[in-house]
Amino acid sequence: MTSDLQTLFRQEVELAKTEIREEGAKAGKAAGMYGGAGFGGYMVALLLSLAAVSGLANVMDAGWAALIVAAVWAVIAAVLYVMGRSRMREVSPKPEQTVQTLKEDAQWARHPTK
Numbered sequence: 001m002t003s004d005l006q007t008l009f010r011q012e013v014e015l016a017k018t019e020i021r022e023e024g025a026k027a028g029k030a031a032g033m034y035g036g037a038g039f040g041g042y043m044v045a046l047l048l049s050l051a052a053v054s055g056l057a058n059v060m061d062a063g064w065a066a067l068i069v070a071a072v073w074a075v076i077a078a079v080l081y082v083m084g085r086s087r088m089r090e091v092s093p094k095p096e097q098t099v100q101t102l103k104e105d106a107q108w109a110r111h112p113t114k
């Protein structure tokens with residue numbers, strides 16, 4: 001019975017490894033697509049910024065137009081920074097549920113009849 005349990009456990013571990021590899025490959029491809037989308041968005045923002053500078057340069061000095069567009073981007077960056085910082089403070093690096101489950105498993109292993 002013990003050897004059967006060991007075999008079953010090894011098979012489960014191998015299955016988990018295979019699943020993790022497959023999901024990791026999918027996640028890698030998706031991350032690459034997100035990266036491409038991010039670069040595309042960056043290019044759009046850059047070209048729209050240049051268009052805004054050119055448009056404003058028709059009604060004022062080009063230096064002031066560039067300064068205004070840069071100030072708008074600075075405000076956007078500051079807002080995103082503050083929002084990101086507040087959300088990062090909510091992140092817990094410790095997997096609370098897993099730690100609790102492991103403690104329960106250890107307790108059960110010490111006293112399996114309770």
